[in-house]
Amino acid sequence: MESFKQQVEEAAAFVRARLSIKPLIGLILGTGLGDLVTDMENARQLPYSAIPHYPTSTVQSHAGRLACGIWAGKPVIAMQGRIHLYEGYTAQQVSFPIRVLAALGIPTLIISNAAGGLNPHYSPGDLMLIADHINLTGQNPLIGPNVDQWGLRFPDMTQPYSRQLQALALETAVNERIKLHRGVYAGVLGPSLETAAETRFLRTIGADAVGMSTIMEVITAVHAGLDVLGISAITNVNLPDAYQPATIEQVIATAQQxxxxxxxxxxxxIEQL
Incomplete structure (x- = not known):
């Protein structure tokens, strides 16, 4: 664990030395959402492959870059693409980027992802504010020795997603006339998509959307004491009794929409933070 901590510190020092500003907000952009920072001012970009010990993204539509600059009037550092368990990385490796962002001193982490809809009231292209999650991956990034400087051995997860940030996002959605559902995200291992029976099970246990990311990142962020806001882009909606296949091309296209x-x-x- 000491070597992992040292790797995080080395990566953070590498990134910090190449930034002209101190970021205050971390942003993770999921499948099909990596172009959201094209309007960033004075952006500096670092490919993951250039950062010491940093895992690289292998997934289609994940650029694999850190971008830091001014966005919405705030200093933001954005992950254009993320790391997934199904790529063969361990939970600890998936947590590495979050550890680096925390070491850079950000107090707030905003996470986006592409997710399959389970709630019949959702439609492809809708947005869902993540109110809570269900971890069905069988993994946890906190397994192993705890680094006390990073957080508690047994972090509380009663409010993994900041209620204050949720309220702000909901109010903003109303003001901007943007439809924003509020629901529960189920995280699964992947990369195979869910069967009809699994979809029925997920809905039965209270999930409104399902995806293959986010959970490891949020657990790590909570352990690090960060305030978290999560939003899912609903790419498709599957009802167990009217199940339809979904291709990755459809997922990316709908996420971009x-x-x-x-x-x-x-x-x-972000302007209001």
Whole structure:
């Protein structure tokens, strides 16, 4: 664990030395959503492959870059693409980027993802504010020795997503006339998509959307004491009794469509932080 901590510190020092500003907000852009920072001012970009010990993204539509600059009037550092368990990384490796962002001193982390809809009231292209999550991956980034400087051995998870940030995002959505559901995100391992029976099970246990990311990142962020806001772009909606296949091309295209609402929602929300 000491070597992992040292790796995080080395990566953070590398990134910090190449930034002209101190970021206050971390932003993770999921599948099909990586272009949201094209309007960032004075942006500096670092490919993941250039950062010591930093895992690289192998997934289609994930650029694999850190971008830091001014967005919505605030100093933001954005992950254009993320790391997934299904790529073969461990939970600890998936947590590495969050540890680096925390070491850079950000107090707030905003996470976006592309997710399959389970709630029959959702439609493709909708946005869902993540109120809570269900971890069905069988993994946890906190397994192993605890680094006390990073957080408690047994972090409380009663409010993994900041209620204050949720309220701000909901109010912003109303003001911007953007439809924003509020629901529960189920995280699964992937990369295979869910069967009809699994979809029925997920809905039965209270999930409104399902995806293959986010959970490891949020657990790590909570452990690090960060305030977290999570928003899912609903790429497809599957009812167990009318199950339809979904291709990755459809997922990316619909996520990009949802991004047209997600971008102004994030901008207006960040402006108020």
């Amino acid at each position: 949802a991004g047209r609402d997600l971008m102004p929602l994030l901008e207006r929300t």
